[in-house]
Amino acid sequence: MTYDVAAVRSQYPALTSGEAFFDGPAGAQVPRPVVDAVAATLGSPVSNRGPHTAPQRAAEEIVHACREALGDLLAADPRGIVFGRSMTALTYDLSRALARTWEPGDEVVVSRLDHDGNVRPWVQAAEARGVTVRWIDFDPDTAELTPTDLQPVLSDRTRLVAVTAASNVLGTMPDVAALAELSHSVGALVYVDGVHFSAHEAVDVAALGADLFACSPYKFGGPHCGVVAADPALLETLRPDKLVASTDVVPERFELGTLPYELMAGTTAAVDFLASLDPAGTGSRRERVVGAWDAIGTHEDVLRGRIEEHLLERSDITLWSRAKRRTSTLYFSIEGLAPGDVHAELGRRGISVSSGHCYAWEPCHRLGLGPSGAVRVGLAPYTDEQDVHRLLRALPRGD
Known part of the structure; x- marks a missing residue:
């Protein structure tokens, strides 16, 4: 077909x-299935999560289904899927949490190729901690960013490298796996902006070498929201600001306030719709995506x-x-x-x-x-x- x-x-x-x-x-x-899923959730008996009443169980099922769907979309562990208002908001939250592990003299690396949502949060977090910001340049004649551009700005003090998987204006898709391998060789974490990439390519977070991968469902037909996928073990090491009474369980410790159940239902519907566009139409949801x-x-x-x-x-x-x-x-x-x-x-x-x-x-x-x-x-x-x-x-x- x-x-x-x-x-x-x-x-x-x-x-x-x-x-x-x-x-x-x-x-x-x-697409219509996403519109319908959002509307149906808003009109259904859903209440704040909990195991006791039918509306509470419905909310819990929506959250679970969304994490599972995003796990299939990104080839990621559903237990490490963090849901938020936007990619930018999540990146700011995570930049502040990660910055608590940095010390003066440490370095973070950001890219001249990136959307500002994967630049400014890191620059500002670094400034607040007295951490040095180093820049990866790209070639303006070719619009390419290569491992050769990254190598000179890495050191044993590099704590994080933030890079895009695809430029939202130039479309450039750097070799993120090679960039991540270099970054990991000096012990740095890799934060990948996958917002534009995930609207055009099948994502495999582990294959990319991303420690944290951010995307936005509304770029591939879902509702307006943001997502970060990470290893749950890494998330366990981070201490974000949160209310005293809110859970400390991962990934919920990063999700402030009541989750938007209708947007999560719409995100699941967006992944299912995408999977339905596989001309072969067979196999698991991941395979169909x-x-x-x-x-x-x-x-x-x-x-x-x-x-x-x-x-x-x-x-x-x-x-x-x-x-x-x-x-x-x-x-x-x-x-x-x-x-x-x-x-x-x-x-x-x-x-x-x-x-x-x-x-x-x-x-x-x-x-x-x-x-x-x-x-x-x-x-x-x-x-x-x-x-x-x-x-x-x-x-x-x-x-």
Whole structure:
């Protein structure tokens, strides 16, 4: 069986608007099963967790199912799945907890390729503890970040390396496993921002070498929330701020207040929906997730190739997405046109894209784009040939 994009599109209520959505890197559209799961949970008898009443047991089952689903999505131990408001909020919480283990003279490493959500929390935590911040640079001509870039900034005082699995603007997918191996050789932990990566690739946390892996379900069709996957044994060593009366059990010690059961139910539904897109449709949920991403990746690569060919043919366009291994995300400038103006013009034609720095503060400044950034086009499982045709016809011309 082949990937049936028309059948996939029929599951997304937002597509009935007629809009062509290329803003998935900012947040994907939501399939009907996720919408239904959130609504059903809000309308069902669920109360704060506990083992005694039916509503309490329902809440407990929702939490358990969500951790199991995310475990299958990420090839991670469900007992190490931390659920939170957003990837950024969780990263701030974990940066403060990890910083308690650092001493003056220690070092943390952050990347010029990363979204600011995997930069600023570590920089600020390091500053608060008197810890040195060191930077991994990337090559602005190729958009590549390699182990060779990391090696010079590592030392026996490196306590943590924070790096992205895929740039949210350039699409670059560094060799995270090689970066992690280098980092581990000096005894450092590796915190991986997998927000953009997990919307395009099958994730295997252990294979990546990530000690902590962060992602956001709303990037792959789930609700707005954040997730971090880690070894439960590592989480046991961290002491986050929490209420005296709240549990000290892992992973719950990191989850402040009552969990959003409806969002957890929606996240489970998002993983199940993704698994349903495997053309073969057989095997475990984990196997179907991997099969789905293989099929989606092939579909997106074809469409990306058509867009990329068009952009490269135009002398008024500079394409910044240049890495050999990258997601189906393109970041480009049109000569003489402000990114925001291109964004607005496409919007008037019913085509949603993103523009600006997209919180990729460091990459934009490294490329010399500044805070105005560029135009971002991202593909998603529901993008089809007609969407691409509309985009290419509508792209304005520069000087």
